[in-house]
Amino acid sequence: MPYPEAMVKPMRAELTRLGVEELTDADAVDAAFDKDGTTLLIINSVCGCAAGNARPAVSMATQLDAQPDRYVTVFAGQDLEATEQARAHLPGIPPSSPFIALFKDGQPVYIIERKHIEGRSANAIANDLKTAFEAYCDGDVPNDAPTSPTSSASGRPNVPSSFRSIS
Secondary structure, rough: OOOOOOHHHHHHHHHOOOOOEOOOOHHHHHHHHHHOEEEEEEEOOOHHHHHHHHHHHHHHHOOOOOOOOOEEEEEOOEEEEEEEHHHOOOOOOOOOOEEEEEEEEOEEEEEEHHHHHHOOOOOHHHHHHHHHEEEEEEOOOOOOOOOOOOHHHHHOOOOOOOOOOOO
């Protein structure tokens, strides 16, 4: 059962006011990923780490020099069909929210899972996005382009590398 729209409306607005396109059904998701170029997907959420870290990081990222061609979002717990379809474009990656992924020509190339968001500052996450944008959005992709934040970026000392956040 989806969250009530009145509850998530302000959380949606945090991204849409930045020009992030909302995808609310499966067809819209497929259309967004059936394009050449770079797309940043944000799986939005009602959780505190989305409010305190992920959405502010995306806001900061919109001010960077290197930029993806488009920003899109689905809302976990609200846009159920769209979220499921977005996750279908992320094979082998466990579902989590919030979640951020950079796609190049419809394929995921850089992911920021919840485990990379929890306990980290918006500035640190925005810096992760800067690294990804510079690698994938500015011409030729280097052979050593990163695919996610470094494992030490989790911000949680003494957590085994096998730890996965609950989605």
